[in-house]
Amino acid sequence: MPEQTLAEAWGSAPAVLAVVAVGLVLGLVVAGVDRAVVSGGSGAAVEPIRSSARLLLEQRRTTLAPDRLLWRLGGTAVPVLALLSLAVVPIGGRTLWSTSADLVWFNAMEALLWAAVWLVGWGPNAVHAVTGGYRFLAQGLAYELPLMFALITAGLAAGSLRTTDVVAAQQDLWFVVTMPVAFVVFVAGAAAFAFWGPFAAPTAADIAGGVSSELSGVDRLLVEAGRAIFLGASAAMAAALFLGGGSGPWLPGPLWHLLKTLAVVAALVWIGRRLPVLRPDRTVEVGWMVLVPLTLLQALVVAVLVLTGFYA
Amino acid sequence: MLSDLSGWAIAAVTVLGVLSVASGIAVFVVDSMARATFALLGSFLAVAGVLLALDLVYLAVVTALMMTIEMAIMVVFMLMFMMNPAGLMPMTMVHNARGSAVLGAGAFVVLVLGIWLIDWPTRDVSRPPDSTRQLGEAIMGSHMLVMLLIGIALFATILAGTVLATARGRYDRFGSGLDAQQPADPVPGGLPR
Incomplete structure (x- = not known):
C-alpha cells in the first residue's frame, strides 16, 4: 500500500458518502452538458434536477406479467454498479479503496452493468425492451474486449493495475501521447457500455426506446442516472489513466483532475451528439475485426516501449 | 489457515458461502430460465466475494468479470434452446432427478472425505504483500507451459464447437x-468483404 485510500484517510462511512456525492454530481454534470449540447444553453443546469424530481413523483407504469424481481434488480444495479466503478477512480489523488487489481475491478463493474441492462430489457415482458436487451448484449460483447485491452495497456505501461500507480507513472509524460488508440477506444467503449450517443441502439427510436421503453417513474430515474454516473466515472477514469490525473502546473492536483474530467465529458458529449446512432448489425463487426487487432497492436507498441525502458 | 483471518473475514466467508449454496439451490427451484441463470450468477458472485474476503482481489474480480460475461451470453443460448423461448412460462432445470441425486450425493461424499481425510500441507512461508503479482509471476513463470496448453486446448474447443454447431460453411457463403x-x-456485419 503506497498511499492512503480515501476510506483510510476519512473513515469508511464519510468516504463512501463522499464518493456517492461525487458520482451524483458527475452524473448531473454529464446530464447538464448533454442538455446544453442538444438544446442550447437554456436551463441546462436545472433541467436534469427538474426531470429527476418529476420522475421521482411520477407513478409507475407496469406491463402484463413482468418478471418484477429481475426488472427491479437490473434497474437498481445500474446506478449501484456505476457508483462501484467510481470506487477505484482517484478523487483528490486517492481512490475509495485501493487494490492490486483496480483496473480489473473497473472492468468487472462494466461487465456486471452489461448483465444488469439485459435484465432491464428482459424484466417487463415486452418485445421492444427485450430486443433492446439483446442489442445491448451483442454491442457490449463487441466492445468489451477492445475496452479491456485499452485498460490493460495503461496498466502495462505503469507496471501496475493500481489506479494511483498508473497516475503516478505519468509524472513525465501523459499516457495519451504513447497510447492514443487506447484512449479513444476506452472513451468510445465507455459510451458503448452506457448505450449512449452513437451507441444508443439498445434504446433507439426504431424499437420505441428499447431497453428503456417500459421504464417509468423511479425505475427510469435509476437507469438514466446510472448511465450518466457511469459516463462521468468513465470520463474521470480516462482523465486519470491517460491524461495524467492531477498533474499540471500552478493549480492544485484535484482541480486539474476535475478540469480534465470536464474536458473529456465536454468532448465526448459534443462529438457523440453529432454522430448518428450506429446500427449494431453494421458496426459490431468493426469492434471485432478492427478494434481488437488495433488495441492489441497498441498494447504491443506499449509493451516494446516498456522493454526499452521508455516509461522507467 | 483460519487463524490468519480476522473475525470479519471469517464471518464474511461464512455468510457468502451460505449465500452461494442457497443461490445454487435456487437455480433448480425457480421456474424461469432467466431467473435460473441469474441465480447461478449470484452464486458465482458470492464465491467472488469469498475470494475477496480472503484478500485474493485479482482472483475475486476476475471471477466476477468472467462469470458475468459467461452468464450473460449463456442466458441467450439457454433461452434459445428452450422448448419455450419466450422464457416466462414455467420450466424446470431438474432432469433425471434420481440419477442426478445419486451423482450429487456421491460428489458430496467424495469432497467431504477429501477435505477431512487428506493431510493438507500447511503454509510455511509468509504471505506475499501482493497476491496479484505473485499469481502473475506463477502464470508467466513456472506454470507457463500448463497455461499455454490449457489456452490452446480451450481455443481449439471453442473453434471445434463453433464449426460443429454452425449450419453454414464456406460453400454456403461463397x-x-x-x-x-x-x-x-x-446479417451483413459492417465490413466490406
Whole structure:
C-alpha cells in the first residue's frame, strides 16, 4: 500500500458518502452538458434536477406479467454498479479503496452493468425492451474486449493495475501521447457500455426506446442516472489513466483532475451528439475485426516501449 | 489457515458461502430460465466475494468479470434452446432427478472425505504483500507451459464447437465453386468483404 485510500484517510462511512456525492454530481454534470449540447444553453443546469424530481413523483407504469424481481434488480444495479466503478477512480489523488487489481475491478463493474441492462430489457415482458436487451448484449460483447485491452495497456505501461500507480507513472509524460488508440477506444467503449450517443441502439427510436421503453417513474430515474454516473466515472477514469490525473502546473492536483474530467465529458458529449446512432448489425463487426487487432497492436507498441525502458 | 483471518473475514466467508449454496439451490427451484441463470450468477458472485474476503482481489474480480460475461451470453443460448423461448412460462432445470441425486450425493461424499481425510500441507512461508503479482509471476513463470496448453486446448474447443454447431460453411457463403465476390451472409456485419 503506497498511499492512503480515501476510506483510510476519512473513515469508511464519510468516504463512501463522499464518493456517492461525487458520482451524483458527475452524473448531473454529464446530464447538464448533454442538455446544453442538444438544446442550447437554456436551463441546462436545472433541467436534469427538474426531470429527476418529476420522475421521482411520477407513478409507475407496469406491463402484463413482468418478471418484477429481475426488472427491479437490473434497474437498481445500474446506478449501484456505476457508483462501484467510481470506487477505484482517484478523487483528490486517492481512490475509495485501493487494490492490486483496480483496473480489473473497473472492468468487472462494466461487465456486471452489461448483465444488469439485459435484465432491464428482459424484466417487463415486452418485445421492444427485450430486443433492446439483446442489442445491448451483442454491442457490449463487441466492445468489451477492445475496452479491456485499452485498460490493460495503461496498466502495462505503469507496471501496475493500481489506479494511483498508473497516475503516478505519468509524472513525465501523459499516457495519451504513447497510447492514443487506447484512449479513444476506452472513451468510445465507455459510451458503448452506457448505450449512449452513437451507441444508443439498445434504446433507439426504431424499437420505441428499447431497453428503456417500459421504464417509468423511479425505475427510469435509476437507469438514466446510472448511465450518466457511469459516463462521468468513465470520463474521470480516462482523465486519470491517460491524461495524467492531477498533474499540471500552478493549480492544485484535484482541480486539474476535475478540469480534465470536464474536458473529456465536454468532448465526448459534443462529438457523440453529432454522430448518428450506429446500427449494431453494421458496426459490431468493426469492434471485432478492427478494434481488437488495433488495441492489441497498441498494447504491443506499449509493451516494446516498456522493454526499452521508455516509461522507467 | 483460519487463524490468519480476522473475525470479519471469517464471518464474511461464512455468510457468502451460505449465500452461494442457497443461490445454487435456487437455480433448480425457480421456474424461469432467466431467473435460473441469474441465480447461478449470484452464486458465482458470492464465491467472488469469498475470494475477496480472503484478500485474493485479482482472483475475486476476475471471477466476477468472467462469470458475468459467461452468464450473460449463456442466458441467450439457454433461452434459445428452450422448448419455450419466450422464457416466462414455467420450466424446470431438474432432469433425471434420481440419477442426478445419486451423482450429487456421491460428489458430496467424495469432497467431504477429501477435505477431512487428506493431510493438507500447511503454509510455511509468509504471505506475499501482493497476491496479484505473485499469481502473475506463477502464470508467466513456472506454470507457463500448463497455461499455454490449457489456452490452446480451450481455443481449439471453442473453434471445434463453433464449426460443429454452425449450419453454414464456406460453400454456403461463397458458392459451390468458392468464387463469389461477396459472402452471402444473413446479417451483413459492417465490413466490406
